[in-house]
Amino acid sequence: MNSKILPTTKYFTTVKNIQAGAIFSRDxxxxxxxxDWAINKGKLPNIIMNNYTLNGLVIKYVxxxxxxxxxxxxxxxxxxxxxxxxxxxxxxxxxIKENKVSNEISILKIKVExxxxxxxxxxxxxxxxxxxxxxxxxxxxxxxxxxxxxxIKNS
Amino acid sequence: MQNDxxxxxxxxxxxxxxxxQSPIMIQKGLWQNFCSSIEDGNKIYWDERVAECHTExxxxxxxxxxxxxxxxxxxxxxxxxxxxxxxxxxxxxLNLPLGIVTEVDIExxxxxKDGDAISANQTLLSVSELxxxxxxxxxxxxxxxxxxxxxxxxxxxxxxxxxxxxx
Numbered sequence: 001m002n003s004k005i006l007p008t009t010k011y012f013t014t015v016k017n018i019q020a021g022a023i024f025s026r027d028x029x030x031x032x033x034x035x036d037w038a039i040n041k042g043k044l045p046n047i048i049m050n051n052y053t054l055n056g057l058v059i060k061y062v063x064x065x066x067x068x069x070x071x072x073x074x075x076x077x078x079x080x081x082x083x084x085x086x087x088x089x090x091x092x093x094x095x096i097k098e099n100k101v102s103n104e105i106s107i108l109k110i111k112v113e114x115x116x117x118x119x120x121x122x123x124x125x126x127x128x129x130x131x132x133x134x135x136x137x138x139x140x141x142x143x144x145x146x147x148x149x150x151x152i153k154n155s
Numbered sequence: 156m157q158n159d160x161x162x163x164x165x166x167x168x169x170x171x172x173x174x175x176q177s178p179i180m181i182q183k184g185l186w187q188n189f190c191s192s193i194e195d196g197n198k199i200y201w202d203e204r205v206a207e208c209h210t211e212x213x214x215x216x217x218x219x220x221x222x223x224x225x226x227x228x229x230x231x232x233x234x235x236x237x238x239x240x241x242x243x244x245x246x247x248x249l250n251l252p253l254g255i256v257t258e259v260d261i262e263x264x265x266x267x268k269d270g271d272a273i274s275a276n277q278t279l280l281s282v283s284e285l286x287x288x289x290x291x292x293x294x295x296x297x298x299x300x301x302x303x304x305x306x307x308x309x310x311x312x313x314x315x316x317x318x319x320x321x322x
Contacts, residue, residue: 021189021192028225055259068197068198068206079256142209149264
C-alpha cells in the first residue's frame, strides 16, 4: 500500500516537563533533571529528555490519533539529537504497512518522526493494533498473547 | 566467539547475567504521574469504566515497562542497585568509560496493572569489533532485557543498542 500520512501534533518541552518525565519514570540520572550537572559536568547544552519520556510521547502520538482500544506492540526508536527544553517538537507520522487481521482490527506499522523545524531529532517505527469501531468485542486487547506476539514478529 | 574480545566478555554472550527485581509494587498513582508529565489522557490509564471494555482494569503506560525495575534513588536500609548493571560491567571490562544508547527496540506482550511486580533478566547478545566514531574509539553492543510479571510470565522484551567509547 502507499503510505498514508497521519496528522501532525506538537509538544513544547520545558525544564519542568523534561524533569518530570525523567523523575516519574524513575530515571534518576542527573543529565535529565539537574541543569547544573548537565551543563557543567555533562557538557550538554541543558538537561535532555530521557528515553522513556520520548517513547511515552511517541506512544501518545499514536494512541491520540486512534482511540483507547489501540494496543501498542512494538516501538523501535533512535535519537539523532538530544532533546532539550524550549523546543517545539512536531510529531509526524505515516502508515507504512497495514495488516487487516479481521473485519474490525488492523495491525499497523507506523513511522514517526520527531522534528524541530525541519530537523529530525528522533525517529521511530511503531507496531500497533487498532480497532476500527472501538467496541469491546473487537478490541485488539482481546487478541490472545501468542497470536499478538506473532503479529509483532511478522510486522 | 570473537578473538579480539576478553574471554570474560565472550563468556557473557548469550547468557542471562543479571536479574533485577522491582523494588515496588506497581501502582496507578505512579504511572498517572508519568502520564500527567507527558499530558497523555488515554482513558485506559485513567478511567476504570473505559479500561474495563478493553483491558479489564486500568493499565500502566507501556513506556514505563523498564522503569518498574529501577531502584529507589535513596533507600533507608541499603545501597541503590544500579540499573542495567550488565552495561556498566561491560564498560569496566572493556575499559570504555563512556557510553550512550544508540537505539531501543521494545516489544509489549501483556499489559502491566496495579499490584503487579516486575523482574528483568539481562543478556548480552553481541559486541562489535573496535570502531572509530565521532565520539571516540569504542564498541557497539546489544543487551536484551526480558521482563516478567509476578507469575513469571513474559510481559515484554527490550533490545538496547549501546556505544561504549573513550576519548
